[in-house]
Amino acid sequence: MPTVAIAVVNERNSEEMRQGYVLPVRIGRGAACNIQLDPENRAISRLHVEILEENGRIVLLNRALNQNATMFHGRSLAANEKVALEIGDSFRIFDYELKVLAPSTLGLLHVDKGSLRPRAEHPLVPGGAILAYGDAHHLTVEPVARLDRIDTQKIAGRLALLFYFDGDQPTFAVLSNPEGLQVFLDRGLVQQDALYIQALDTIEIGDHRFEIHPVGEPAIVCENPSCQVLNHYDRGENCRLCGTRLFGATRIVRGKI
Numbered sequence: 001m002p003t004v005a006i007a008v009v010n011e012r013n014s015e016e017m018r019q020g021y022v023l024p025v026r027i028g029r030g031a032a033c034n035i036q037l038d039p040e041n042r043a044i045s046r047l048h049v050e051i052l053e054e055n056g057r058i059v060l061l062n063r064a065l066n067q068n069a070t071m072f073h074g075r076s077l078a079a080n081e082k083v084a085l086e087i088g089d090s091f092r093i094f095d096y097e098l099k100v101l102a103p104s105t106l107g108l109l110h111v112d113k114g115s116l117r118p119r120a121e122h123p124l125v126p127g128g129a130i131l132a133y134g135d136a137h138h139l140t141v142e143p144v145a146r147l148d149r150i151d152t153q154k155i156a157g158r159l160a161l162l163f164y165f166d167g168d169q170p171t172f173a174v175l176s177n178p179e180g181l182q183v184f185l186d187r188g189l190v191q192q193d194a195l196y197i198q199a200l201d202t203i204e205i206g207d208h209r210f211e212i213h214p215v216g217e218p219a220i221v222c223e224n225p226s227c228q229v230l231n232h233y234d235r236g237e238n239c240r241l242c243g244t245r246l247f248g249a250t251r252i253v254r255g256k257i
């Protein structure tokens with residue numbers, strides 16, 4: 001699935017959020033949007049613009065009907081006008097500047113450890129962060145705008161995990177672990193609260209498994225029904241997690257990305 005990484009700068013308070021998305025991306029003031037802009041600003045449409053894939057290209061579709069509502073390369077887009085977006089392009093919606101970044105190279109797949117069913121997949125982008133909070137059985141996974149603005153009340157007394165890019169290096173951190181759950185990286189017990197992670201790493205805690213997927217690279221899924229983890233397509237013949245022979249495994253990528 002095609003993904004896009006977007007930086008959203010709110011020029012009123014200079015806050016910036018970087019996040020990866022699976023296309024299509026809906027942007028507006030409505031709560032159903034992937035990127036919700038100021039819900040109080042009625043000049044912004046509920047669904048203001050959409051970012052779509054069309055014939056292998058990423059395009060911006062202006063849904064706003066009013067003039068000067070969406071600015072692109074110094075001009076106002078007409079209602080239902082469509083323009084191609086390149087990496088580095090930016091467009092403006094009132095106080096918001098939205099910039100297209102290089103697409104993410106890693107996806108974070110949240111898997112139910114018992115059934116091994118994927119729950120959700122989130123692109124990881126440099127400068128972006130994803131917070132998972134809840135307990136051993138259930139976690140809410142959502143992007144966070146700024147590491148120093150994580151709602152401490154929301155995670156108080158709960159399991160809280162953070163995936164973020166520290167410079168160019170993706171990092172996993174345990175923010176709080178009130179149940180004292182054991183954390184495993186590729187089945188090895190982890191003692192420290194933060195560690196660098198890389199493509200095809202697997203983190204397990206409670207009923208949760210997080211797999212770090214390389215986006216768009218061929219990989220094979222382990223055929224062991226109780227494992228099913230992704231492996232490099234061209235590296236070795238045994239599953240890196242359970243040791244099962246990978247002969248005959250189908251060349252597929254799990255998850256949406």
Ligand SMILES: [Zn+2]
Nearest residue numbers: 222227239242
């Ligand atoms: Zn395996």
